[in-house]
Amino acid sequence: MAISRLLIENFRNFTAVDLEFDHGFNFLIGNNGSGKTNLLESLFYLGHGRSFKSNVTTRIIRYEQPHFTLHGKIQEQQHQWSVGLQKLRKDGTTLVKINGEDGNKISDLAHLLPMQIITPEGLTLLNGGPSYRRAFLDWGLFHHHSSFHSAWSALNRLLKQRNSALQQSYDYAPLRIWDIELAKLAHQVTQWRAEYAQALTPAIEQTCRLFLPELEIQLSFHQGWEKGSDYADLLRENFQRDKQIGYTVSGPQKADFRFKSNGLPVEDVLSRGQLKLLMCALRLAQGEHLMQQKNRHCIFLIDDFASELDQIKRALLAERLQQSRSQVFITAITQDQLAQMQVEKHCSFRLQEGNITLLAE
Ligand SMILES: Nc1ncnc2c1ncn2[C@@H]1O[C@H](COP(=O)(O)OP(=O)(O)OP(=O)(O)O)[C@@H](O)[C@H]1O
Numbered sequence: 149m150a151i152s153r154l155l156i157e158n159f160r161n162f163t164a165v166d167l168e169f170d171h172g173f174n175f176l177i178g179n180n181g182s183g184k185t186n187l188l189e190s191l192f193y194l195g196h197g198r199s200f201k202s203n204v205t206t207r208i209i210r211y212e213q214p215h216f217t218l219h220g221k222i223q224e225q226q227h228q229w230s231v232g233l234q235k236l237r238k239d240g241t242t243l244v245k246i247n248g249e250d251g252n253k254i255s256d257l258a259h260l261l262p263m264q265i266i267t268p269e270g271l272t273l274l275n276g277g278p279s280y281r282r283a284f285l286d287w288g289l290f291h292h293h294s295s296f297h298s299a300w301s302a303l304n305r306l307l308k309q310r311n312s313a314l315q316q317s318y319d320y321a322p323l324r325i326w327d328i329e330l331a332k333l334a335h336q337v338t339q340w341r342a343e344y345a346q347a348l349t350p351a352i353e354q355t356c357r358l359f360l361p362e363l364e365i366q367l368s369f370h371q372g373w374e375k376g377s378d379y380a381d382l383l384r385e386n387f388q389r390d391k392q393i394g395y396t397v398s399g400p401q402k403a404d405f406r407f408k409s410n411g412l413p414v415e416d417v418l419s420r421g422q423l424k425l426l427m428c429a430l431r432l433a434q435g436e437h438l439m440q441q442k443n444r445h446c447i448f449l450i451d452d453f454a455s456e457l458d459q460i461k462r463a464l465l466a467e468r469l470q471q472s473r474s475q476v477f478i479t480a481i482t483q484d485q486l487a488q489m490q491v492e493k494h495c496s497f498r499l500q501e502g503n504i505t506l507l508a509e
Pocket residue numbers: 159160161162178179180181182183184185186187206207208209210211481
C-alpha cells in the first residue's frame with residue numbers, strides 16, 4: 149500500500165500542489181511554519197476523513213477559501229485506486245470519491261489506507277487517558293475484522309441510548325431488553341480486543357527489546373469490568389449506581405491496554421525519548437502484525453523524526469522502518485537530522501511557505 153501521487157488544493161498553507169512520492173521513504177524538509185506537519189495532516193486526512201490536529205474543519209481549509217480538495221493515487225501490488233475527498237466550509241459536508249464513484253463512506257477510505265502516525269503529541273498513547281489505548285487496539289480490529297466497525301458503532305450507539313434512558317427510568321425493566329443486546333456486543337468487542345492484544349504482544353516485545361534493551365516492558369489488557377463476570381448481569385446489578393452517577397460506569401468503554409516497567413506505569417518512569425521509542429515500537433509492531441496477518445502494508449507518517457532521539461536510536465528506528473518495507477513520510481527541519489538514516493532509495497522534498505520542490509531521488 150502506497151500513495152504514489154497526491155494533489156492538494158486549499159489545504160492549510162497549500163494553494164495547489166501536485167506531488168509524486170516514492171513507495172519507500174519520503175523526506176519532508178523545511179523550516180518552522182513551512183508546512184511539513186500540514187502535508188502529513190493532508191495525507192492523514194485522506195486516510196481518515198479527519199485531522200490529527202484540529203477538530204474544526206474550517207481551520208484546515210485555506211484562509212478565505214470555500215473548500216479544500218485532496219486527490220490521491222493509491223497502489224497496492226497490482227491494484228490501483230483513485231481517491232478524492234472534499235470538505236466544504238459552508239456546511240462542513242465531506243464528499244468522498246473512490247475510483248470516480250460518489251457516495252463512499254469515510255470508513256471505505258480508512259479500509260483502503262491503513263496508516264500509523266507518530267508525532268510528538270502522540271505520546272498521549274502512553275501518558276494520556278485509556279481512550280488513546282482503546283483507539284490503538286480498535287485501529288487493529290478495524291483492519292483485521294470486517295464486522296468490527298458495525299459492532300463497535302452499534303455498541304457506542306446503545307451505550308449512549310442507555311445513558312440517556314438511565315435518567316428517565318425509575319426501575320430496571322425498560323432497560324433490560326436493550327442491555328441484553330448491549331451485553332452481546334460488549335462481549336464480542338471485548339473478546340476481539342483481548343485476542344488482538346495477546347496476538348500483538350510478541351511483536352511489541354520483540355521491537356521493545358531492539359529499541360529499549362535496557363527495559364523490561366510488561367503489557368496488560370483490562371476489559372473494563374470484572375473479568376469472568378457476565379456483562380448483562382453486571383448492568384442489572386449496577387442499575388441503581390449507574391442511575392445515581394448518570395452514566396454506565398463499567399464496560400468496554402473503560403477498557404485499557406497498560407504498559408509497565410519495573411511494575412510501574414511507563415509514563416511515570418520512562419524518559420521522553422524512551423516513551424517516544426515505546427510509542428514507535430507499538431506502532432511498528434501493529435503495522436508488522438497487519439502485514440503478517442493480512443498481507444497489507446500500512447503507511448507511516450512521522451512528524452519531527454529527530455526530536456528526543458539520539459543518533460543510535462534514530463539509526464535503529466530507520467533500520468526497522470526499512471525492514472517493514474512500508475511507505476514512510478518523515479519530516480525534519482534540516483537534512484543533517486536525517487543523516488543517520490542509511491536509506492538507499494528515497495525522495496526528498498523542500499518545503500518553503502507552502503511551496504514544495506523535489507530535492508533528490
Ligand atoms: N487554514 C490555514 N490557511 C492558511 N495557512 C494556514 C492555515 N492553517 C495553518 N496555516 C499556516 O501553516 C503554517 C504551519 O504549518 P506547519 O504546522 O505544517 O509547519 P511545520 O513546517 O510543521 O513547522 P514546525 O517545524 O514548526 O513544526 C503556519 O504558517 C500557519 O499560518
